[in-house]
Each structure stands twice: as structure tokens, then as C-alpha cells.
């Protein structure tokens with residue numbers, strides 16, 4: 472007999488229908504935000520968005536690392552890639568994100584900037600070993616899920632005494648962004664669908680403030696249709712009963728303590744710092760910089776980059792889309808000047824961006 476895969480029950484259409492019916496019995500109006508690009512895409516792909524009654528509104532938050540990278544950071548990455556003897560290694564989805572006047576892809580084509588796509592940061596380390604006359608720079612983009620791999624590479628580079636590997640860290644931490652959203656007077660969020668992948672690393676403790684300080688419920692949710700619907704059902708029950716708790720729906724992957732080894736690795740290399748988020752501005756202690764023992768890997772030690780003031784396209788409302796204050800349908804450029812083939816803003820570049828998901832699944836609201 473074929474063994475039942477653990478994930479199969481979470482894809483079960485019959486269970487999904489029952490959950491959807493139960494959620495739709497609730498008549499109260501709630502706005503819930505998902506803070507993960509993979510959730511955003513799955514919510515469209517599985518038809519959850521169209522299946523829910525209109526009293527439950529799903530907002531897409533700052534869950535796509537490409538989308539929250541600031542224009543200034545893109546401009547700086549382009550300058551690094553254009554510097555003599557430097558090679559910038561970045562993930563492929565960063566290539567087409569527009570900076571003030573160019574993207575990394577255009578800089579590569581028009582200015583012969585040295586940009587190399589990496590699938591894992593270990594490739595940057597290998598490139599540094601093979602190319603001692605070049606300075607290899609990792610463009611450190613991502614949330615808590617991605618950061619341990621970069622930390623491991625830097626630990627290895629230090630052991631190997633590599634002198635030509637650097638990092639430009641624009642990493643972001645999810646809990647401070649959620650705090651900023653909750654502190655905003657302009658957005659009403661009744662609960663959060665918390666990111667499954669990030670939570671496997673950080674656990675549930677870092678989200679406690681959502682319930683304790685802001686009296687809102689939140690659920691750490693997996694990525695299959697049953698996971699997400701179960702998460703929404705938990706949220707609507709808790710919101711209706713005014714219960715502020717942090718629940719773990721994704722218990723097959725997430726435990727309350729998170730992954731202690733991964734967290735130790737991150738904080739042995741990095742420490743928290745204030746960083747700029749697209750749409751959310753500068754957020755206290757929401758990013759990471761290198762600790763003293765690893766400062767030699769900091770790109771700012773070898774390149775003194777002076778940038779002009781960054782400029783965003785004034786018609787692109789990505790900032791408001793990221794905060795859940797607007798949808799892509801509110802943008803004048805959506806599906807006209809701005810399409811996945813010709814993206815004007817980052818939310819249309821990344822497959823996990825809200826504008827790209829709206830476009831791909833033909834969302835009407």
C-alpha cells in the first residue's frame with residue numbers, strides 16, 4: 472500500500488471546502504494580513520481569495536524581500552557592480568528591480584556592470600576562491616529564512632582566511648515590520664497570517680507582542696490550501712471572540728523555540744541595526760549588520776560609495792501596496808505601463824510580489 476504523504480491531507484479539497492464553509496458562516500467584517508509572498512501566491516492559486524465571502528478581507532503585507540528593498544539599496548548594488556574589479560553576486564529576482572534610473576539587469580547590459588546570478592551564497596565563496604584578483608560581493612537580500620546560509624558562508628570564509636569576499640547586507644527581520652504596521656494609524660488589521668518559513672527559524676516567541684501589546688490574534692500557517700484555510704478559520708474565531716493569541720497551525724515544521732542552531736549562527740555573525748524598508752521607511756532594529764569579528768567582510772570597508780538622492784517612480788504605489796493600504800488595482804500603471812514583462816515597480820518584478828500575483832491570477836478586487 473502506498474504510504475500517505477504528510478502533506479497530502481493538507482491538499483485535500485473536501486477538507487478545504489468544509490473549512491471554507493465554516494469560515495463563511497461568520498458574518499463579522501475582518502481584515503487579515505498575510506506577511507509572506509508565498510502565502511500571497513497560494514491564496515490566489517488555490518482560489519481562497521475568490522471563495523471567501525466579502526466580509527473577510529485579505530491584505531498582502533511586506534512579505535516579499537525583493538519588494539521591500541529600497542531604491543537606495545538597488546542604486547548602491549548597481550554602483551558596486553559597476554566598480555572596477557568587483558563582481559556582485561545576487562539572486563535572480565533582484566535583477567529587474569528598478570533603481571533610480573537603472574536596474575541591475577540594465578546596468579549589466581548598458582554599463583557592463585559585473586553582476587552574477589547566484590542560487591546559493593556558497594557559490595559566491597567558490598567564485599572568490601577561484602578569482603583571487605576580483606572582489607566578490609554578496610548582495611544579502613532576504614528574511615530570517617535566507618540569512619543562516621549567508622552566515623554559514625561568512626563563518627567558512629573567515630576560517631579559510633578569504634580576503635576577497637564581501638557582503639552588502641540589506642537583510643530584513645519580519646517582527647519589527649509587523650510592529651510598524653500595528654503602530655500605524657492608517658491601517659486596520661484584525662489579525663495576521665504569519666510566515667511559515669520565517670517561523671521555522673524564529674519560532675513563535677518573537678510575535679508575542681502582537682497579542683500582548685496590540686491585543687490582536689495571529690496564526691503561523693503552512694502553505695497548502697488546508698493550512699491557509701485553517702489559519703483563517705482560527706483567526707476569524709479568535710477575532711470574533713476577542714481572543715488575542717499566537718497560534719501555530721504549521722506545527723509539522725514550526726516549534727515555539729524555532730531553530731536555535733540557525734539563530735545562533737545568524738547572531739554569531741550579525742547584530743541588529745536600523746534599516747530602510749520600501750514603503751515602511753526606516754524601522755528600528757529591523758536589519759542586520761556584521762559583528763566586529765566579521766567587519767572585514769563589510770563592503771563599506773573597501774568601497775566608499777556616495778549616492779545621489781534615490782528617486783522612485785512617483786506613479787508607482789508599491790509602498791502603499793506593501794502596507795496593505797492599497798491594492799494594485801488602485802495603481803494607474805497596473806496592467807498598462809506596468810506588467811511582468813515591463814515592471815515599473817518591485818511588486819510586479821518578483822513572482823511573489825502582490826502586483827505580479829494580481830496580474831497572473833486576474834484579480835478583480
Ligand code: SF4
Nearest residue numbers: 787788802809816826
Ligand atoms: S502596478 Fe506596477 S507601478 Fe503600480 S504599484 Fe504595482 S509595481 Fe508599482
